[in-house]
Amino acid sequence: MSSEPKPLLASPNGGLPSSVLWAQLMLKDRLRPGDVVVDATMGNGHDTLFLTQCVSPGGHVFAFDVQAAALVETAKRVPAEMTTLVHSGHETMRAHVPMELHGKISAIMFNLGYLPGTDKTLITRTETTMVAVREALELLKPGGLLTIAVYPGHEGGAEEGRSIAEWAVALEPRRFEVQHLRPINRAAAPPELWMVWKRG
Numbered sequence: 001m002s003s004e005p006k007p008l009l010a011s012p013n014g015g016l017p018s019s020v021l022w023a024q025l026m027l028k029d030r031l032r033p034g035d036v037v038v039d040a041t042m043g044n045g046h047d048t049l050f051l052t053q054c055v056s057p058g059g060h061v062f063a064f065d066v067q068a069a070a071l072v073e074t075a076k077r078v079p080a081e082m083t084t085l086v087h088s089g090h091e092t093m094r095a096h097v098p099m100e101l102h103g104k105i106s107a108i109m110f111n112l113g114y115l116p117g118t119d120k121t122l123i124t125r126t127e128t129t130m131v132a133v134r135e136a137l138e139l140l141k142p143g144g145l146l147t148i149a150v151y152p153g154h155e156g157g158a159e160e161g162r163s164i165a166e167w168a169v170a171l172e173p174r175r176f177e178v179q180h181l182r183p184i185n186r187a188a189a190p191p192e193l194w195m196v197w198k199r200g
Helices: 019-030 046-055 068-077 090-096 126-139 157-169
Strands: 036-039 060-065 083-087 105-111 140-150 176-181 192-198
Touching: 019 046, 019 105, 019 140, 019 192, 036 046, 046 060, 046 068, 046 083, 046 105, 060 068, 060 090, 068 083, 083 090, 090 126, 105 126, 126 140, 126 157, 140 157, 157 176, 157 192
Parallel strands: 036 060, 036 105, 060 083, 105 140
Antiparallel strands: 140 192, 176 192
16 A cells, blocks of 8 residues: 555546646636635535635625525535525526626636536536626636536537537637646546636
8 A cells, every 4th residue: 555645636536637626726826815706507516615715705706506406505515695696597697796796707617517416417508508608708807717617428518518619719819818628548528627718
């Protein structure tokens, strides 16, 4: 049995970080206390909690999900005074984030797919996701970061991934910097990460 310590920035099996962990590492490096951020896909609240920790004290997280169960689970994990939990799809974020915060959001995090532990047929949809990511860029402040974890392996996920790719590569390079991270030597369709930095 090896006595070497496990790397801190590793997947559960000791390998390279997952797409979600890569996103968290980037966000943790950039977010500061007092920032306002968005969790576009609340799920069970793990990303929402992570974001509250990044912007505490003084910050705020707007989190969105279409499933009532997501709000219930998330409310158990996060400080109420730091969060606004919205029972609505991410494509409505511009309507729910106060107008005075438009163009001032420090980061927006998407974790696409389905809510773990529930009906796997209830998934994020390409048509609403694409509306949401376009709105996200309008809400971001200059220097803000958008992260999108994509799961091409489940039904509907590959189409969603292709649409994200087509949209991302067409973004104006003078306004946005885009990176794409994915495992390349796996037979299955592993999760991928897209990151968009809005230039200052």
